[in-house]
Amino acid sequence: QLQLQESGPGLVKPSETLSLTCTVSGGSISSTTYYWVWIRQPPGKGLEWIGSVYYSGSTYYNPSLKSRVTISIDMSKNQFFLKMTSVTAADTALYYCARVYKRTDYLDYWGQGTLVTVSS
Amino acid sequence: QSALTQPRSVSGSPGQSVTISCTGTSSDVGYHNYVSWYQQHPGKAPKLIIYDVTTRPSGVPDRFSGSKSGNTASLTISGLQAEDEADYYCCSYAGDYTVVFGGGTKLTVL
Numbered sequence: 430q431l432q433l434q435e436s437g438p439g440l441v442k443p444s445e446t447l448s449l450t451c452t453v454s455g456g457s458i459s460s461t462t463y464y465w466v467w468i469r470q471p472p473g474k475g476l477e478w479i480g481s482v483y484y485s486g487s488t489y490y491n492p493s494l495k496s497r498v499t500i501s502i503d504m505s506k507n508q509f510f511l512k513m514t515s516v517t518a519a520d521t522a523l524y525y526c527a528r529v530y531k532r533t534d535y536l537d538y539w540g541q542g543t544l545v546t547v548s549s
Numbered sequence: 550q551s552a553l554t555q556p557r558s559v560s561g562s563p564g565q566s567v568t569i570s571c572t573g574t575s576s577d578v579g580y581h582n583y584v585s586w587y588q589q590h591p592g593k594a595p596k597l598i599i600y601d602v603t604t605r606p607s608g609v610p611d612r613f614s615g616s617k618s619g620n621t622a623s624l625t626i627s628g629l630q631a632e633d634e635a636d637y638y639c640c641s642y643a644g645d646y647t648v649v650f651g652g653g654t655k656l657t658v659l
Contacts, residue, residue, distance in 0.1 A: 464646050475552070475653040476587075476595065476638050481646040489646040492550055525594060534642040535585035535600035542594055 433540035451526030553651035571639030583642035
């Protein structure tokens, strides 16, 4: 059974960089059938796609966040990563990583989510 | 990339049916049959309940069904049960390796 687990600091200061890791177990992150995404959900609000990474390292970002976001992948560790620079209180959210079936773009496995609070 | 449009809330009594709409554009919902739906209970991660517009993953009750017409997709829940009370999100292909979500709909079972 595939599992995804987010990890990283739960508290980040304004203007600093948010860094999260998603560790995938029970399956290979190098599969050509899937790609991997970061999703966030501010408290009490809806889901927002942040960006995607394919095993090849190709990345795609939400235009509204593109200038501040970098997503990368490490196949040797079966992990992918999120970095978001210059964070503000508006970036406070539950951050999820998930797997997407490449052919028809549905998210079949999700991590449990990790809450990141931006505060001094 | 604009969020897909969903009603903020819907409600129904046990045993009734409700339908949640999800409106996008010809670049996302209307482009392919790549619409999926997710159920999210409080404090939980979203769970896939419909993909490819109409397909239910194994284990999802057949009370849940999906459809699409033009740029609008719909999720229908028939025979409402108390445990169906949750938030529901639609999601669509929006370009290579990109997806877009709806704003979410809160379902209340009266």
